[in-house]
Amino acid sequence: MANSQNNQAAASAQSALVEMKDISISFGGVHAVEKASCELYPGEVVGLLGHNGAGKSTLIKILSGAYTRDSGSIFVDGKEATINNPRQAKAYGIETIYQTLALADNVDAAANLYLGRELLTRWGTLDDAAMEAETRKVMNRLNPNFTRFKDPVKQLSGGQRQSVAIARAIHFNARILIMDEPTAALGPAETEQVGQLIHQLKNDGIGIFLISHDIHDVFDLADRVVVMKNGAVVGSARTEDVSKDEVLGMIILGKCPPGATPGPGASSD
């Protein structure tokens, strides 16, 4: 009995946390993503790189349920998953921090943190006090300088807004975290904070997708990079097996270096 459980544990440690297989989507005849595949393991940070318009954000929006794919399948813990809207993605523990942060600007931090998952009193009404108390706890851990709990989030600074978006993503026991250009709008100190947070989450066994068009943002944080170009995957490589310049070659030319596993989008020469 105990043995079989151990076997199962070993098997699931090997199977990917999430696996996307041959994902395709097109918008009005434009193939935004074509037969893209990639996987993510527990405690792994994967940098998803590519130019603007390479299809990385689109691919990840399919995983988070914002877009519905035309074909291909998604597996979570080795089992095929049904993800057609954001709610279903969240049910699998897939949380996303969007580049735009996707905050409702006119309501406060607590309302944003719990948006779509509000705490209710026993009469079925909003329990604002409990939500604010919980938000204070979360924000104290994440960003001790954060004090403006009553203000609509549009009045907050870029860094504060970012912390609200991050808090929302990690507060509900995320297992798979998607961060779309997480440091694009941040200063050096805040970028450093995000880096620390990623290490901490990684140690908790959370799988993280980092999406960026700038290799410097992610190379040091990621265990592995997956490069996309023109909607297809050029290839993937462990960051220890390739140099930054080689990855740059993958992004710009679509050329796979020897240390990388080529994908369907790799150029043939």
Next chain:
Amino acid sequence: MAEKEQDFRESAVVRFLRATEVDTRLLGMIGALMLIWIGFHFYGHFVNGYGAFLTPRNLWNLSVQTSSIAVMATGMVLVIVTRHIDLSVGSLLGFTAMIMGVMQVWVLPKFLGLGHPMIWAITVVVGVAFGALIGAFQGFLIAYLNIPAFIVTLGGLLIWRGASYLVARGETIAPVDQTFSLIGGGPYGTIGATGSWILGILCCIGILLLLISGRRQRIRFGFPTRPMWAECLIGGLGSAVVIGAVMVMNAYPWPKGIIRRYAAANNIEVPEGGIFISHGFAIPVLVAISVGIVMTFLANRTRFGRYVFAIGGNPEAAELAGINTRKMTMLIFSLMGALTGIAAVIASARLKSATLALGQFDELYVIAAAVIGGTSFAGGIGTIYGAILGALVMQSLQSGMVLIGFDSAIQQMVVGGVLVLAVYLDNLYRRNSA
């Protein structure tokens, strides 16, 4: 020296506002309302020799006239907050009123017999359900077929007006059921002096309980509380307004003719000086207040309300947070339709008939009420109490102009001008407060 004094005074005002947590916008609106009331009263006093505005009779009438617009304005807040518009409410009011008229005058008496006590209840349920259904249909076109709300409801404006003509071939349907007509007010459709006092005292107790429970909640979670004097001031002022309203409503007696008929019917001797029977609060006013309370609760204390504001603030974010924005849009328009049904009950009961012109131009008054009450067309911002106050402002302007004898051409121009001005002032206010 003088400058320093000025500084000190300003900061005292700021401190006062912060301590009481009063919305400056609310203060502005109350100020504007007072200005309108006093202005019309004194204009009448000096120009016509009789100030008719600040009399119990006029204020009572004003409260009844405001009810139907106020009911619809509470729904319009949610519609505009989610960045939509509903231009069909006036026509929809006319149509549902016509349906209800046919129901209680032509259909139900055939089956139940004339004057059956269930007629009014069935009629109201049918009317409100009809409104909700049509609202849901318009919401469906907007949410699921992606037709802009402006177009759908502009179509509705024409369609429902036409439909109400078809229902009765343009006839006026009258007289409505006796019990039904009480919902429109009139001397019999009131709760009298004692009832008004009981209601007023209940309201004061309600205010007190709300303040206490709010303070308890804040203490429980260790949030900052208002200073005690501020709590007392708010409670005191709130109760004073309630009691003042009760006294004004009770100061308006039944007309002599009605008293004579009432006395004759009940075998009461009328003494030499006549009897003083107070109107008290009219039933339509109570309906409007109840709707206001329910809608405030819905907007502030429920998931539904939270989603309405989140969608208004950032529709894409709401969608990504897992909110079914299409379903929400349909529900909001359905709610607007149901409230229009309630407003139709009030309006047709007040006229004691369903006419073809009922509700004409109401959409403009309703939208104006919501906007004057601080609902922003940019979405995400608006309050129910603001819209009710806005309705009161619009109606005060309207009936004030009637009282001092402006003709209807000028009335329309003033109302139109006020609407544009209100949006401009709103822009100014937001720019300065942001």
